[in-house]
Amino acid sequence: MANKSKFIDYIDEALEKSKETALSHLFFTHQGIPYPITMCTSETFQALDNFEARSNDIVLASYPKCGSNWILHIISELIFAESNKKYEYPEFPILECGDPEKYQRMKQFPSPRILATHLHYDKLPGSIFKNKAKILVIFRNPKDTAVSFFHFHNDVPDIPSYGSWDEFFRQFMKGQVSWGSYFDFAINWNKHLDDENVKFILYEDLKKNLTAGIKQIAEFFGFSLTGEQIQTISAQSTFQAMRAKSQETHGAVGPFLFRKGEVGDWKNLFSETQNQEMDEKFKQCLAGTSLGAKLKYESYCHP
Numbered sequence: 195m196a197n198k199s200k201f202i203d204y205i206d207e208a209l210e211k212s213k214e215t216a217l218s219h220l221f222f223t224h225q226g227i228p229y230p231i232t233m234c235t236s237e238t239f240q241a242l243d244n245f246e247a248r249s250n251d252i253v254l255a256s257y258p259k260c261g262s263n264w265i266l267h268i269i270s271e272l273i274f275a276e277s278n279k280k281y282e283y284p285e286f287p288i289l290e291c292g293d294p295e296k297y298q299r300m301k302q303f304p305s306p307r308i309l310a311t312h313l314h315y316d317k318l319p320g321s322i323f324k325n326k327a328k329i330l331v332i333f334r335n336p337k338d339t340a341v342s343f344f345h346f347h348n349d350v351p352d353i354p355s356y357g358s359w360d361e362f363f364r365q366f367m368k369g370q371v372s373w374g375s376y377f378d379f380a381i382n383w384n385k386h387l388d389d390e391n392v393k394f395i396l397y398e399d400l401k402k403n404l405t406a407g408i409k410q411i412a413e414f415f416g417f418s419l420t421g422e423q424i425q426t427i428s429a430q431s432t433f434q435a436m437r438a439k440s441q442e443t444h445g446a447v448g449p450f451l452f453r454k455g456e457v458g459d460w461k462n463l464f465s466e467t468q469n470q471e472m473d474e475k476f477k478q479c480l481a482g483t484s485l486g487a488k489l490k491y492e493s494y495c496h497p
């Protein structure tokens with residue numbers, strides 16, 4: 195990705211704020227959901243209500259740690275392959291993060307704009323639906339998502355750490371982490387995965403067959419590329435390729451963000467009791483639902 199300076203500046207600024215923030219002061223609650231004060235403000239949420247989406251905006255919706263930076267990279271490569279123009283990041287790509295004036299500035303940006311978001315379905319600005327922007331929804335199994343989230347907090351020196359994995363797990367299960375509960379996020383989306391202009395993609399499927407996943411993403415957003423172009427993007431989007439460039443693309447946090455990129459890392463941290471607790475929660479929230487089946491929980495979350 196070219197000119198990521200604004201992107202890196204924003205991350206560095208958030209990390210600088212994080213340095214002075216204790217875990218006990220990290221969150222503020224907006225409409226019942228905890229957000230990190232280092233990245234979100236109530237003024238920005240207020241301004242977001244009036245955000246005007248365009249029909250050709252590319253919306254990427256995911257709970258944290260489900261692979262949004264991976265998809266962002268793929269989309270910007272698709273744009274480059276089709277237009278021969280590097281996608282510039284004039285703003286930090288997470289829609290709800292930044293200063294309240296960002297939505298005014300975004301009015302000037304050329305299409306297509308990439309809008310990544312961790313907001314729950316019912317918190318998305320209404321204009322996304324009204325103007326029929328296409329939304330790609332990325333999910334990852336909840337056990338690996340939790341482990342990735344924990345490592346991000348505890349490995350990045352400037353981000354407030356949890357006392358232990360057990361403490362993080364308790365908070366994750368209660369939804370007392372940034373952007374709230376994984377399960378609430380999932381329950382909300384479950385009812386909308388077959389809506390017009392919505393496409394579901396699973397991290398684990400992408401990991402299994404990256405080329406096929408990129409092809410599906412390209413088709414959904416209407417990019418018409420050759421097989422060779424898709425292959426090239428696929429080679430540039432492997433975990434190894436992205437991690438190797440992560441400092442260049444994401445600054446100091448890069449190697450922590452592109453940490454391991456594996457399926458099943460949860461086996462290194464989950465205790466038997468934690469496994470049972472999450473299996474039970476999954477059953478309560480998603481068993482028998484369309485999303486429950488799409489997540490392939492039996493394959494990815496059972497030993």
Ligand SMILES: Nc1ncnc2c1ncn2[C@@H]1O[C@H](COP(=O)(O)OS(=O)(=O)O)[C@@H](OP(=O)(O)O)[C@H]1O
Pocket residue numbers: 256257258259260261262263264338341342343345401431432433434436451452453454455456459
């Ligand atoms: N190319 C590729 N292949 C496989 N996995 C990848 C790739 N790029 C990012 N990742 C993994 O995605 C995890 C980070 O998710 P996000 O980008 O959504 O993080 S964030 O919420 O925006 O902070 C994080 O997962 P963990 O490694 O398990 O921590 C990243 O390594």
